Amino acid sequence: MSKTQTYDARMGSNITDVDDNIVACRGGRHKWPELVPGKPLPRKFRPTLEPGGVVLITEYCARCDKERYTLTLSGGIFDRGAIRRYKDPKNWVVVPGASPRDFQAEIYRRLHEEIMAAAKRAEVGGE
Numbered sequence: 633m634s635k636t637q638t639y640d641a642r643m644g645s646n647i648t649d650v651d652d653n654i655v656a657c658r659g660g661r662h663k664w665p666e667l668v669p670g671k672p673l674p675r676k677f678r679p680t681l682e683p684g685g686v687v688l689i690t691e692y693c694a695r696c697d698k699e700r701y702t703l704t705l706s707g708g709i710f711d712r713g714a715i716r717r718y719k720d721p722k723n724w725v726v727v728p729g730a731s732p733r734d735f736q737a738e739i740y741r742r743l744h745e746e747i748m749a750a751a752k753r754a755e756v757g758g759e
């Protein structure tokens with residue numbers, strides 16, 4: 633049994649079964665739409681007017697498709713204290729106890745050959 637399998641058993645679930653895109657998001661950060669004044673609203677940023685004049689913002693992660701919902705104050709004013717809700721994509725896997733560092737370790741494990749090849753090309757005396 634490899635070290636990775638032992639580690640996964642300790643986690644109580646199989647981090648190795650998590651989709652590549654989801655591993656990337658959970659080990660780093662989601663790719664939420666970027667709002668840039670002067671540019672059009674991104675396609676995956678969808679505001680809808682709700683009763684009371686508040687605006688429900690629905691956003692989608694460009695990598696894993698996680699959904700994020702945010703309510704504005706009345707009139708569409710950004711609410712600094714807003715509590716966001718999330719909806720996981722269909723292929724989301726719960727890995728009990730797994731931290732972002734655990735997912736970073738999984739990213740490194742999956743990219744091991746590429747990381748080591750690049751490191752060897754850049755080793756002292758190389759490029």
Ligand SMILES: [Zn+2]
Nearest residue numbers: 657662693696
């Ligand atoms: Zn994501």
